[in-house]
Amino acid sequence: MTRVVVSGLGVVSPYGVGAKTFWTGLATGECAIRPLTVIDTEGFRSRIGAEVPADVLPALGASRRRSRADRIALAAAREALAEAGLGTADRSRMALLVGAVGGGMLEGEEWYCEETRTGRPSPRIRALRSILPVSHAETLGSRLRLGGSRETVVMACASGAASIALGADLIRSGATPLALAGGVDAVTRICFMGFNALKLLDPEPCRPFDRGRRGMSIGEAAAFLVLEDAEHCRARGARVLGELLGAGMTTDAHHVTAPHPEGEGMIRAMSDALTAAGLSPGDIGYVNAHGTGTPQNDRVEALALVRIFGEGGVLVSSTKSLIGHTMAAAGSVEAAATLLALQHGLAPPTANLRDPDPEVPFDCVPGAARPVELGAALSNSFGFGGQNVSLVFGR
Amino acid sequence: MNGRRRVVVTGMGSVSAAGSGGSAAVASALARREPTIAPIKAFSPDGSSSRLAAEVDDALLMDLLDAADVRRLSRICRMAVAACRLAAADARLEGGARLGLAVGSEYGDFRSGAEFFNGFLRRGPTGLSPMIFPNTVMNSMAAVAAIAVGARAPSVTLNQATVAGDLAVARGAALIADGRADAVIAGGVDEIFVDVYRGLAALGALSPMGGGGPEGCRPYAVDHNGTVLGEGATFLVLEDLPTARARGATIHAEVLGSAWGGIPVAPHTAPAARRDAGRTVRRALVQARTEPASLGRCYGSGNGDPALDDWEIELLAADGIRTPESLAPLFGQHGGLGALRAAAGALSAEAGDGVSLVHGIARGGCRTAVVMGRAT
Numbered sequence: 139m140t141r142v143v144v145s146g147l148g149v150v151s152p153y154g155v156g157a158k159t160f161w162t163g164l165a166t167g168e169c170a171i172r173p174l175t176v177i178d179t180e181g182f183r184s185r186i187g188a189e190v191p192a193d194v195l196p197a198l199g200a201s202r203r204r205s206r207a208d209r210i211a212l213a214a215a216r217e218a219l220a221e222a223g224l225g226t227a228d229r230s231r232m233a234l235l236v237g238a239v240g241g242g243m244l245e246g247e248e249w250y251c252e253e254t255r256t257g258r259p260s261p262r263i264r265a266l267r268s269i270l271p272v273s274h275a276e277t278l279g280s281r282l283r284l285g286g287s288r289e290t291v292v293m294a295c296a297s298g299a300a301s302i303a304l305g306a307d308l309i310r311s312g313a314t315p316l317a318l319a320g321g322v323d324a325v326t327r328i329c330f331m332g333f334n335a336l337k338l339l340d341p342e343p344c345r346p347f348d349r350g351r352r353g354m355s356i357g358e359a360a361a362f363l364v365l366e367d368a369e370h371c372r373a374r375g376a377r378v379l380g381e382l383l384g385a386g387m388t389t390d391a392h393h394v395t396a397p398h399p400e401g402e403g404m405i406r407a408m409s410d411a412l413t414a415a416g417l418s419p420g421d422i423g424y425v426n427a428h429g430t431g432t433p434q435n436d437r438v439e440a441l442a443l444v445r446i447f448g449e450g451g452v453l454v455s456s457t458k459s460l461i462g463h464t465m466a467a468a469g470s471v472e473a474a475a476t477l478l479a480l481q482h483g484l485a486p487p488t489a490n491l492r493d494p495d496p497e498v499p500f501d502c503v504p505g506a507a508r509p510v511e512l513g514a515a516l517s518n519s520f521g522f523g524g525q526n527v528s529l530v531f532g533r
Numbered sequence: 534m535n536g537r538r539r540v541v542v543t544g545m546g547s548v549s550a551a552g553s554g555g556s557a558a559v560a561s562a563l564a565r566r567e568p569t570i571a572p573i574k575a576f577s578p579d580g581s582s583s584r585l586a587a588e589v590d591d592a593l594l595m596d597l598l599d600a601a602d603v604r605r606l607s608r609i610c611r612m613a614v615a616a617c618r619l620a621a622a623d624a625r626l627e628g629g630a631r632l633g634l635a636v637g638s639e640y641g642d643f644r645s646g647a648e649f650f651n652g653f654l655r656r657g658p659t660g661l662s663p664m665i666f667p668n669t670v671m672n673s674m675a676a677v678a679a680i681a682v683g684a685r686a687p688s689v690t691l692n693q694a695t696v697a698g699d700l701a702v703a704r705g706a707a708l709i710a711d712g713r714a715d716a717v718i719a720g721g722v723d724e725i726f727v728d729v730y731r732g733l734a735a736l737g738a739l740s741p742m743g744g745g746g747p748e749g750c751r752p753y754a755v756d757h758n759g760t761v762l763g764e765g766a767t768f769l770v771l772e773d774l775p776t777a778r779a780r781g782a783t784i785h786a787e788v789l790g791s792a793w794g795g796i797p798v799a800p801h802t803a804p805a806a807r808r809d810a811g812r813t814v815r816r817a818l819v820q821a822r823t824e825p826a827s828l829g830r831c832y833g834s835g836n837g838d839p840a841l842d843d844w845e846i847e848l849l850a851a852d853g854i855r856t857p858e859s860l861a862p863l864f865g866q867h868g869g870l871g872a873l874r875a876a877a878g879a880l881s882a883e884a885g886d887g888v889s890l891v892h893g894i895a896r897g898g899c900r901t902a903v904v905m906g907r908a909t
Contacts, residue, residue, distance in 0.1 A: 181658045230810050234795060238692070239670055247650070250728075254654055259735065266732050267801060270640070271671065271692040276800035276897040285811045288795030288899050289704065292641075292671040292690040300689065304704075307711045311537065313792070313816075328646060331653055332666035387687035387713060391628070391679040395667050403685065406630065522667055523676030525688065 142306045144379045146364030148217030150210045152188035161478045164486040171343040171355045184339035188357035188462030205242030207324035214360035222364040233286040233314045235305045237297030237321030238271035239466040294521030299469025303385035315370040320362030320470035344431030345490040346456035347498045354430040357462025361470040380477040383530045386410030390524025401442030407526035415530040423512040426476045428520045429456025440498040449499040459489040469519035476517040537710040542879040543782040544624025544770035546616045550587035555623030576727045583734040587763035587865030609724040613674035614681045616766035624770035628683015633714035635705035636690045637697030637721035638868040641671035644726040686714035696893030697721045698871025699901045703791040715776045720768030720872030752835030752859035760836040763865015767872035786879035787908035790820030796898035803840040814852045817902035825853035829887020832874040833857025836866045878905035
């Protein structure tokens with residue numbers, strides 16, 4: 139069985155640019171959820187979110203003519219490739235899997251608003267060329283000279299995690315020794331307005347697993363992992379950041395927006411990931427939960443975690459409390475957080491958790507990061523459409 | 534497939550401008566070869582340089598759905614659900630934890646996106662519909678189709694221009710070969726929506742690109758001048774060979790090989806001189822243990838876009854493959870077209886026409902290759 143390791147990591151997050159900056163933010167428990175500035179929030183129930191800081195955007199090294207999401211994705215992907223130290227020959231056969239939902243919608247919305255308001259054609263129509271999720275993969279493939287297979291995976295909030303799982307499958311099947319896999323999403327009006335309309339956004343920074351939680355906070359980010367055949371990585375003398383031990387992917391086939399009430403699909407995803415990893419639940423020291431902060435998700439995820447780990451059987455935290463729900467990027471951002479937690483022996487905290495919900499019978503690491511010896515950890519990502527992905531990483 | 538699980542085609546379901554039904558209906562539509570491209574009826578194309586489309590008959594679509602489907606599903610979701618149900622019925626396939634989905638789409642549900650956004654533009658935050666918002670996420674078609682057919686293994690949505698359907702078929706085969714599912718309903722779906730149609734026409738992406746010559750879909754022809762949009766949903770039931778045999782399924786063909794790649798070119802471009810260093814077709818043919826000279830048929834993604842048609846011809850010639858045949862004039866360009874090509878490849882193999890290559894190339898460099906042959 140081919141082992142898949144991680145040899146590169148790149149993150150652009152609400153803390154700024156770089157995996158190191160990202161980890162510093164998580165480890166110190168800084169909540170990056172603040173009033174939104176990218177879009178007009180007047181009149182909405184929730185007006186906050188976690189944006190990539192405006193002052194870092196000019197330094198991303200990508201043309202301002204590109205969409206905000208493309209720029210964020212390029213910077214994260216470049217960091218991952220640089221850390222992996224891959225040459226031209228390796229890149230020419232490297233697979234690319236991008237989890238995406240919003241595409242260049244932020245700029246597309248500006249075109250649509252302008253034409254609708256004026257009734258006249260707008261030169262902003264060029265934004266349509268990068269409005270689709272696939273635009274990120276085209277941009278990354280072209281700019282980074284990646285010549286392997288290419289996929290744009292749209293699985294709602296599980297997109298980034300699914301890209302990693304499917305990228306690992308490509309390596310295990312022998313199709314490629316290398317894959318750049320991850321996800322990206324920028325804040326968009328349609329996402330912000332949609333979750334507001336569903337009353338799923340907390341007016342205050344989100345409080346996963348808190349008894350008084352009222353919803354999530356949106357965010358934006360990009361994170362990419364260089365996945366590599368372990369033998370290939372060893373042969374070129376590259377540094378191993380961690381190992382992707384297993385991945386589970388399931389569908390609820392129950393409801394478009396609500397999870398299965400007993401977490402059936404979540405349980406299968408976690409169970410499948412553990413089976414693929416050859417581990418038992420007791421081998422997992424930390425779970426980076428999907429943990430959105432909505433009453434329903436957290437309750438059902440807790441049910442599923444109890445079924446796998448037993449009450450209190452594992453440390454659980456939600457990094458969405460720190461950087462918001464970064465949508466299609468969330469699965470890869472949280473995979474990065476899980477890898478870094480393993481590396482540093484530190485479980486990131488759940489911020490804003492002051493009154494733990496008794497229906498969530500786990501130590502959810504409230505407030506401050508916790509030193510812990512970790513051999514393996516699991517990251518959950520769930521999404522609209524009953525999409526469930528669980529990833530198991532080891533040191 | 535080099536020691537991996539063997540994948541076969543055991544059913545088809547399609548809703549297109551040429552009609553609807555299972556494998557027999559797809560075979561009939563392919564045999565009739567009646568062009569379905571006509572002046573667009575869904576909206577007035579006044580002011581647009583393009584006026585043609587291959588549209589699905591909404592009355593036909595409604596006949597495939599019950600009242601609850603019609604009430605709760607957007608139009609593109611209706612197509613996806615109808616075609617997936619037709620495919621599952623054609624294969625006599627039950628849902629379950631080992632049934633997955635792979636859905637390709639070029640544009641997703643822009644209609645719902647516009648409807649949702651327009652609510653805000655008209656009435657502010659109170660005009661936003663929580664019922665419409667979930668449709669705006671591109672995996673909504675997979676979400677409702679998974680519920681409709683009981684698919685509880687992975688349901689993967691792939692966004693890709695031009696080759697969305699065949700990419701989904703290739704990914705679906707990989708999901709089975711990799712052990713993530715025993716069966717996958719794989720294909721593509723798109724609908725024609727006025728804002729997308731007008732936007733593409735304004736960007737010069739539809740025939741008559743550049744305004745030269747009569748509007749029409751003429752793949753590989755000297756006077757090709759752009760594509761014509763179609764709509765619909767087509768899905769194949771892919772299945773692990775032993776599982777299919779054990780339940781006595783009708784096996785139309787075997788996916789002998791499949792691969793997809795990415796040629797690093799600038800977005801939206803199709804440079805005819807650029808070659809595929811990733812050797813996508815070669816990888817699929819090696820899996821299939823087939824040589825280019827042995828291919829009976831080649832179904833290409835040529836859709837009348839001159840740069841793309843020319844690039845495809847050059848790429849295939851470099852692989853030693855003759856000029857392909859295109860189905861775009863029959864169905865119009867949409868996310869289901871690649872799945873229709875895959876269906877044609879499977880039916881050709883079943884009919885004894887030899888091994889078929891289903892080939893695709895999109896502007897921006899995504900390339901697909903699926904090799905279909907008779908299951909032995």
